[in-house]
Amino acid sequence: MKHYQAIVIGGGSAGLSAAVTLKKNGIEDIVVLEKDCEPGGILEQCIHNGFGLQTFKEQLSGPAYAERYVKMAQELNVEIKLNTMVTELHKDRTVRYVSSAEGDVTISADAVILAVGCYERARGAINITGTRPAGIYTAGQAQRYLNIEGYMVGKKVFILGSGDIGLIMARRMTLEGAKVYGVAEIMPYSNGLPRNIRQCLEDFDIPLYLSHTVTKTFGKDRLEKIELMQVDEKMNPIPGTEQYFDVDTLLLSVGLIPENHLAEDAGIIMDPAIRGPKVDDTYMTSAEGIFACGNGLHVHDLVDFVSLQAARAAEGAAKYLKEHKDRGRAVAVKPGENVGYTVPTCVHPQDACANVEFFFRVRKPMDEAVLEIRSGDQVLRTMKKRKLMPSEMERAVLTAKEIASLKEEVIIAVKEAA
Amino acid sequence: MYDVVIIGAGITGTVLARDLSAYHLKIAVVEKENDIADGATMANSAIVHTGYDPKPGTMKAKMNVLGARLYPKLCEDLSLHVKTVGAFIAACGEEEEKHLDILAQRADEREIPYRFLSGDEARKEEENLSDGVTKVLDFYTTTVIYPWEAANACMEVAMKNGADLYLNSEVTGIEKNEYGYIIHTVKDDLITRTVVNAAGVCADRIAAMIMGDPGFEIQARRGEYYVLDQDAQPVKHIIFPVPSPVKGKGVLAVPTVYGNTLIGPNSDFIDDPLDNGTSFDGLAYVRQNISKTLKNIPLNRSIRTFAGVRPTCSKHDFIIEEAEGFPGFINAAGIESPGLASAPGISRYIIDELLSKRLILKEDPEAVLTREAPVVLSELSTEERNEMIRKNPAYGKIVCRCEQISEGEIIDCIHRVCGARSVKGVKKRVRPGMGRCQGGFCEPLVVNILARELGISPLEVVLDSEASRILESENRK
Numbered sequence: 001m002k003h004y005q006a007i008v009i010g011g012g013s014a015g016l017s018a019a020v021t022l023k024k025n026g027i028e029d030i031v032v033l034e035k036d037c038e039p040g041g042i043l044e045q046c047i048h049n050g051f052g053l054q055t056f057k058e059q060l061s062g063p064a065y066a067e068r069y070v071k072m073a074q075e076l077n078v079e080i081k082l083n084t085m086v087t088e089l090h091k092d093r094t095v096r097y098v099s100s101a102e103g104d105v106t107i108s109a110d111a112v113i114l115a116v117g118c119y120e121r122a123r124g125a126i127n128i129t130g131t132r133p134a135g136i137y138t139a140g141q142a143q144r145y146l147n148i149e150g151y152m153v154g155k156k157v158f159i160l161g162s163g164d165i166g167l168i169m170a171r172r173m174t175l176e177g178a179k180v181y182g183v184a185e186i187m188p189y190s191n192g193l194p195r196n197i198r199q200c201l202e203d204f205d206i207p208l209y210l211s212h213t214v215t216k217t218f219g220k221d222r223l224e225k226i227e228l229m230q231v232d233e234k235m236n237p238i239p240g241t242e243q244y245f246d247v248d249t250l251l252l253s254v255g256l257i258p259e260n261h262l263a264e265d266a267g268i269i270m271d272p273a274i275r276g277p278k279v280d281d282t283y284m285t286s287a288e289g290i291f292a293c294g295n296g297l298h299v300h301d302l303v304d305f306v307s308l309q310a311a312r313a314a315e316g317a318a319k320y321l322k323e324h325k326d327r328g329r330a331v332a333v334k335p336g337e338n339v340g341y342t343v344p345t346c347v348h349p350q351d352a353c354a355n356v357e358f359f360f361r362v363r364k365p366m367d368e369a370v371l372e373i374r375s376g377d378q379v380l381r382t383m384k385k386r387k388l389m390p391s392e393m394e395r396a397v398l399t400a401k402e403i404a405s406l407k408e409e410v411i412i413a414v415k416e417a418a
Numbered sequence: 419m420y421d422v423v424i425i426g427a428g429i430t431g432t433v434l435a436r437d438l439s440a441y442h443l444k445i446a447v448v449e450k451e452n453d454i455a456d457g458a459t460m461a462n463s464a465i466v467h468t469g470y471d472p473k474p475g476t477m478k479a480k481m482n483v484l485g486a487r488l489y490p491k492l493c494e495d496l497s498l499h500v501k502t503v504g505a506f507i508a509a510c511g512e513e514e515e516k517h518l519d520i521l522a523q524r525a526d527e528r529e530i531p532y533r534f535l536s537g538d539e540a541r542k543e544e545e546n547l548s549d550g551v552t553k554v555l556d557f558y559t560t561t562v563i564y565p566w567e568a569a570n571a572c573m574e575v576a577m578k579n580g581a582d583l584y585l586n587s588e589v590t591g592i593e594k595n596e597y598g599y600i601i602h603t604v605k606d607d608l609i610t611r612t613v614v615n616a617a618g619v620c621a622d623r624i625a626a627m628i629m630g631d632p633g634f635e636i637q638a639r640r641g642e643y644y645v646l647d648q649d650a651q652p653v654k655h656i657i658f659p660v661p662s663p664v665k666g667k668g669v670l671a672v673p674t675v676y677g678n679t680l681i682g683p684n685s686d687f688i689d690d691p692l693d694n695g696t697s698f699d700g701l702a703y704v705r706q707n708i709s710k711t712l713k714n715i716p717l718n719r720s721i722r723t724f725a726g727v728r729p730t731c732s733k734h735d736f737i738i739e740e741a742e743g744f745p746g747f748i749n750a751a752g753i754e755s756p757g758l759a760s761a762p763g764i765s766r767y768i769i770d771e772l773l774s775k776r777l778i779l780k781e782d783p784e785a786v787l788t789r790e791a792p793v794v795l796s797e798l799s800t801e802e803r804n805e806m807i808r809k810n811p812a813y814g815k816i817v818c819r820c821e822q823i824s825e826g827e828i829i830d831c832i833h834r835v836c837g838a839r840s841v842k843g844v845k846k847r848v849r850p851g852m853g854r855c856q857g858g859f860c861e862p863l864v865v866n867i868l869a870r871e872l873g874i875s876p877l878e879v880v881l882d883s884e885a886s887r888i889l890e891s892e893n894r895k
Contacts, residue, residue: 085816098816101811123856124645124723129700141858141862145889151876151890152891215698217695222887261854264649
């Protein structure tokens with residue numbers, strides 16, 4: 001069995017960043033396993049601008065952003081196996097993959113970084129009734145058909161869900177000559193980035209129906225009509241609010257889910273709040289030497305943060321490979337009031353060698369609020385926050401010194417200003 | 419001129435075609451849809467019921483018991499996936515327990531093995547069984563199969579033995595002539611000595627084409643289901659409530675061959691027999707009623723909902739008989755549950771008791787009734803997989819990440835006899851799109867493979883029916 005210092009599963013934005021960072025940290029003997037025929041992952045179909053503002057201080061398209069990392073990886077001689085699908089991961093860090101070139105192969109490593117990305121929630125996971133004809137796609141699927149394969153999926157479009165891919169596709173399909181009749185969002189607020197609402201809907205006069213959902217589809221062969229209804233505060237459709245749109249296409253942008261079957265099958269402990277593995281401050285999962293990052297850990301709204309987090313996971317893996325030491329007791333980090341989750345979910349005070357940044361999301365929009373980080377009776381941090389949205393990931397840092405002195409679990413909470 | 423034309427390529431028609439192909443007969447199967455197994459066979463509970471349930475003296479009872487006994491051999495001959503999971507009939511309280519005794523008595527008479535479990539004993543084996551369950555009747559030999567695979571394998575065998583399949587050929591009229599019958603379809607007209615009407619929800623209309631008033635009506639009864647992700651496996655056995663005379667077998671939980679769980683169905687009579695859309699009320703009924711027998715069912719792990727339409731006969735039984743005054747015109751109508759389990763029995767009965775009176779049944783020594791299973795890479799050992807990939811690198815290119823299906827397997831299913839012609843056809847045969855992402859990633863790849871292998875443009879690739887195109891137009895580059 002071939003053995004590596006580190007295996008990176010996934011050659012998208014997270015995997016490439018992780019691989020580059022491993023090399024920069026002196027971990028030379030690594031391999032990236034990528035299922036697709038080229039590196040870059042989902043960025044390859046995101047041909048719109050807006051990537052890289054944080055990382056490169058400029059606006060890039062998805063493929064251009066990916067290209068920067070591909071170049072860095074090439075310069076550092078990162079081995080990337082393409083057309084290679086990982087089929088199994090085990091806690092002992094053996095990885096099984098299949099490819100046309102090599103067949104069914106098992107390899108092992110001292111460290112594994114999961115950079116596996118996410119998938120789109122499908123129709124069956126939400127309650128749309130009616131027929132199941134052609135003409136219903138996830139937003140990402142329609143994006144692939146249009147941007148990679150060169151085909152429009154339809155001309156009269158409705159979009160369910162105000163996730164960013166749906167908003168981007170509303171603009172993209174409008175520019176390509178389709179009529180987008182509207183975007184429905186079951187929540188009373190949008191789930192996409194505010195800039196996408198502005199640039200993709202408002203600039204094109206596409207109506208956004210908040211507190212509305214698509215309840216039924218019609219048509220035997222191809223979609224012919226959808227039923228839109230308003231929902232109450234419990235998200236139940238309100239009888240009498242039915243509206244109908246004669247459309248041939250329904251795009252679903254109703255959520256992204258970390259692609260977690262490898263980690264789950266390996267018996268790695270998962271965090272139901274993110275549907276990805278639980279990780280510590282070095283992004284190590286419950287399985288020693290196995291790390292997770294990017295959208296395969298929790299869904300990000302900006303690729304820049306995916307790259308950033310993947311680099312941190314790679315630094316964590318490099319540290320683990322070099323030190324291999326017991327990091328002492330773990331102190332849990334938990335979401336408090338109005339916070340849905342935190343990543344990471346624990347820190348190690350006895351090995352607090354660096355500041356730790358926490359990623360979290362609020363549960364509801366808040367105009368004015370106070371972020372509070374506390375441990376037991378002690379309040380470590382309070383910070384005024386404005387315009388908090390569930391669709392925008394928040395970040396907060398604890399210093400190495402603060403972490404070193406932690407005794408009790410850490411709570412990250414956001415209190416709404418009265 | 420055909421000896422037998424079978425109308426309807428569901429499980430009844432395809433099993434019959436396969437069994438008939440053992441004889442020196444010219445056989446055709448006509449189907450209105452773009453693929454076989456597209457009606458009730460498409461959407462059902464996938465259970466081979468052992469035959470304890472139908473009332474004594476009914477055709478249903480006779481066919482179910484016979485069919486269930488023929489399944490092991492059929493599965494072996496056709497290399498079908500089959501899983502023995504057992505069926506728990508869960509009674510809540512004394513009234514329902516009495517009904518278990520009736521079922522056990524029927525099982526005794528039909529020599530079907532069973533055992534009784536107390537509520538607590540059953541909960542030890544099935545932790546999500548609800549606390550209200552007081553007694554369980556376990557039909558532990560009950561199996562689940564993959565109905566599309568069964569129908570497809572049967573049709574493939576029949577076609578290899580010379581049977582013809584006419585897809586997209588809705589029957590528009592039937593005439594009797596001196597030799598037999600002329601079947602008019604929207605495409606071809608077929609002349610045949612005998613006809614078997616296995617047209618599912620349309621069987622009454624087909625029968626009326628020749629009989630005028632066939633003396634029975636088919637009422638479409640819709641059943642809706644949730645499909646749960648493979649990583650949420652709330653049950654190990656099929657869990658039934660005690661059957662009710664009004665609502666049929668009730669809302670079940672079924673562990674399928676591939677590890678998904680079906681939760682459903684409801685039972686609603688509908689006007690349009692071809693309406694297999696789901697409904698708000700129907701799915702709500704399923705959600706409410708599953709809680710009678712089970713707790714902690716993770717419906718939030720649903721990856722799909724679907725509806726199937728069962729052909730319920732106004733005579734409350736299967737009708738399997740020659741139409742009076744029309745020699746050689748045989749109705750196989752009202753084949754609702756347990757139709758899947760009964761199919762091999764119905765086929766034998768039609769051949770041995772009905773067609774044998776109208777045709778000379780001479781076995782064809784050349785006929786091959788077995789089928790070699792298609793390659794399923796994920797079921798092979800590493801050595802076997804490597805051997806396959808060496809011979810054909812397409813087996814090393816995984817297209818469907820959820821179900822780990824290779825491009826080679828998809829290409830195979832397109833080029834096999836009775837091969838896939840649509841995205842759904844591929845899905846029914848080798849399963850890309852059955853997993854949690856529901857084709858989010860693999861559907862565009864499957865479209866490309868279909869276009870390439872069929873020699874058509876991706877614009878011509880369809881989801882299911884001939885008119886269900888997936889792509890609207892080429893985009894300016």
